[in-house]
Amino acid sequence: MIVFAKPSSGVPSRPSRSKTEQAAPLTATDSLAHIVIVGASLAGMQAAQMLRRGGYDRSLTIIGDEPHYPYDRPPLSKQYLAGSWDESKLRLRAAVDPDELGIDWRIGVPARALELSGSSVMMADGTSIPYDGLIIATGASARxxxxxxxxxxxxxxxxxxxxxxxxxxxxxxxxxxxxxxxxxxxxxxxxxxxxxxxxxxxxxxxxxxxxxxxxxxxxxxxxxxxxxxxxxxxxxxxxxxxxxxxxxxxxxxxxxxxxxxxxxxxxxxxxxGVTPNTGWLEGSGLTIDDGVVCDETCLAAPGVVAAGDVARWPNVRFGEQLTRVEQWDNAVDQGAYVARRLLAEDEVAPFAPVPWFWSDQYDRKIQLAGMPTSSAEVVHGSMAEQRFVQIYGRPDRDELVGALAWNRPRQAVQARQLIEQRATMAEARETLGG
Amino acid sequence: MKIVVDFDLCESNAVCMGIAPEVFEVRDDDFLYILDENPGPELHDRVREAVERCPKQAITLED
CATH class of the missing domain: 3.50.50.60 (FAD/NAD(P)-binding domain)
Known part of the structure; x- marks a missing residue:
C-alpha cells in the first residue's frame, strides 16, 4: 500500500508533453445519423464520450451483453476481490448517470451477427439495429x-x-x-x-x-x-x-x-489468458484473425472501426506487425481515437501510441511502457531490492523501445516519453539511471 | 478550475504527471504532489486529459 502526502505548492518549470498526434476536428455529418457501439466497455464508453464532446449530436446506441452499465475491470482482481470496494465504486465515471450522454442503452442482450451489406447488427433477441457508423469494442473472454x-x-x-x-x-x-x-x-x-x-x-x-x-x-x-x-x-x-x-x-x-x-x-x-470476442462477426466479411483486423487507423471496413482488446492493428511506431493490446490505457486511448476516426472528414494520423500498463501486487507497483525486447538492462536500483528500472533497446538500432519499472512510477512516465521521442539507449540511461 | 485528488484512490501511477507536469508531480518518495491546485486556462485541456486518463479516476475538477 502506497501512502500519500498532502498536496504541496510550488511550480517548477518543465517542458510540456510533445504531442505527436493532434485530434482531428469532429464533424457530425448527415451521413452518420446513427452510430452504434457494440461493447458497453471502457473502450466503447470512451468512444461515446469523445463523440459527444466533439459535437456529435445524432443517435448513439451502446449494445452490451452483460446486464451492467460500463464498469472498470482492473479493481476486480484487487480492491473488489479483497472486499474493500463494493460494486458501486466500479461504475465508469462517464456512466454514473446513464442519461447524461443521450445514449440509447441496449444492455443485457448480446449482438449475434453483423450484416455488413445491410449495415445492421443482429441481436440475440431477434431484433436488428441499423447503423451508419459502427464501433466494435466487444473485448475478450477468459480462456x-x-x-x-x-x-x-x-x-x-x-x-x-x-x-x-x-x-x-x-x-x-x-x-x-x-x-x-x-x-x-x-x-x-x-x-x-x-x-x-x-x-x-x-x-x-x-x-x-x-x-x-x-x-x-x-x-x-x-x-x-x-x-x-x-x-x-x-x-x-x-x-x-x-x-x-x-x-x-x-x-x-x-x-x-x-x-x-x-x-x-x-x-x-x-x-x-483471453480470446477476443469475435464469434458474432464470423461470416460478416470482416477479416477475423485473433481479433478484428484493422488498418493502421483502426478501420476494419468503410464506416466500421474497432477499439480495445478486440482490435488488431499495425502500430506503425513499432513496425508493420499486427498487434492486439489487452490494456486499460490502450482501451481509453483507442476508444477516443476511433471516435475521431469515424467522424473525421480529412485524413487521420495512424493510431501509434506507446503502450503502458500497471499491475499492483502486494505493495509493489509494476509498470511497463512500450515493448519489451531481449536487449534488456537494469539502469536503476536492483531486482534484489525489488525497486528498479529495466530498459529495452530495439535490436536493429540504438533506440529505446520499452521500460519496466518496479515501484518507480516517475521513471515509468519519463520512459514512456523517451520512447515517444525515440531516445537513444544512452539518453535513457542518463535520464532514468542513478 | 480547482483540482481535487482523492488520495485514498490515488495509487501514484504518475499518468497525470506525464500529461501535465506543471500541475502533477510524483516524487521519488512515490507520493503525488499537486504543484498548482488552480492552474491557468492554458493548462485546462491537459488537466482534463489527466482527469480522464487517471487509471484510478482519482482526480476531479471543481469550477
Missing amino acids: RLPGPDLEGVYVVRSLDDARALRDAFDAEPKRVAVIGAGFIGAEVAATARERGLEVTMIEAAKSPLGRVLDTAAGLAIADLHRSHGVDVRLGVGVHSLVSGEGAGAHTVAGVALADGTVVEADVVVVGI
Whole structure:
C-alpha cells in the first residue's frame, strides 16, 4: 500500500508533453445519423464520450451483453476481490448517470451477427439495429480449461465472475490454486494471500509473466510471491482438474500436475489468458484473425472501426506487425481515437501510441511502457531490492523501445516519453539511471 | 478550475504527471504532489486529459 502526502505548492518549470498526434476536428455529418457501439466497455464508453464532446449530436446506441452499465475491470482482481470496494465504486465515471450522454442503452442482450451489406447488427433477441457508423469494442473472454465444468473453478474477467470468486473467498476455502502466473493470476494470488488464504500458483513456463517479462524479471515476481507465502510452482503444466468423490463428484478437489503431483484445493482460479470476442462477426466479411483486423487507423471496413482488446492493428511506431493490446490505457486511448476516426472528414494520423500498463501486487507497483525486447538492462536500483528500472533497446538500432519499472512510477512516465521521442539507449540511461 | 485528488484512490501511477507536469508531480518518495491546485486556462485541456486518463479516476475538477 502506497501512502500519500498532502498536496504541496510550488511550480517548477518543465517542458510540456510533445504531442505527436493532434485530434482531428469532429464533424457530425448527415451521413452518420446513427452510430452504434457494440461493447458497453471502457473502450466503447470512451468512444461515446469523445463523440459527444466533439459535437456529435445524432443517435448513439451502446449494445452490451452483460446486464451492467460500463464498469472498470482492473479493481476486480484487487480492491473488489479483497472486499474493500463494493460494486458501486466500479461504475465508469462517464456512466454514473446513464442519461447524461443521450445514449440509447441496449444492455443485457448480446449482438449475434453483423450484416455488413445491410449495415445492421443482429441481436440475440431477434431484433436488428441499423447503423451508419459502427464501433466494435466487444473485448475478450477468459480462456477456460477443457473438460467438464466443476464447481469451485473460477475465472476473473467480468463483474459476475469476480462476485462469484469473492463469495468463494468469503467462505474461507482451505487452499486456493491459481493456474497461470500472468497478471490476472498473480494479482488474484496476491489478493488471496492478503485475505489470509493459503495459495498455490502454478505456471507451465519457467518464469511468471513469460509473455511480457524476461526470465530474470519474471523470477523476481516469483520471489515476491514466495516472500508473501505463496507456494509457487514453475515449469510444470496442468494435467487435469480433480473432482471429489461421491457427492462431491461435481466439485473441484484439486489440480493434477504434469509431474504426477496433485495440489489439493477447494477453489481453483484459471488465469490462462483471453480470446477476443469475435464469434458474432464470423461470416460478416470482416477479416477475423485473433481479433478484428484493422488498418493502421483502426478501420476494419468503410464506416466500421474497432477499439480495445478486440482490435488488431499495425502500430506503425513499432513496425508493420499486427498487434492486439489487452490494456486499460490502450482501451481509453483507442476508444477516443476511433471516435475521431469515424467522424473525421480529412485524413487521420495512424493510431501509434506507446503502450503502458500497471499491475499492483502486494505493495509493489509494476509498470511497463512500450515493448519489451531481449536487449534488456537494469539502469536503476536492483531486482534484489525489488525497486528498479529495466530498459529495452530495439535490436536493429540504438533506440529505446520499452521500460519496466518496479515501484518507480516517475521513471515509468519519463520512459514512456523517451520512447515517444525515440531516445537513444544512452539518453535513457542518463535520464532514468542513478 | 480547482483540482481535487482523492488520495485514498490515488495509487501514484504518475499518468497525470506525464500529461501535465506543471500541475502533477510524483516524487521519488512515490507520493503525488499537486504543484498548482488552480492552474491557468492554458493548462485546462491537459488537466482534463489527466482527469480522464487517471487509471484510478482519482482526480476531479471543481469550477
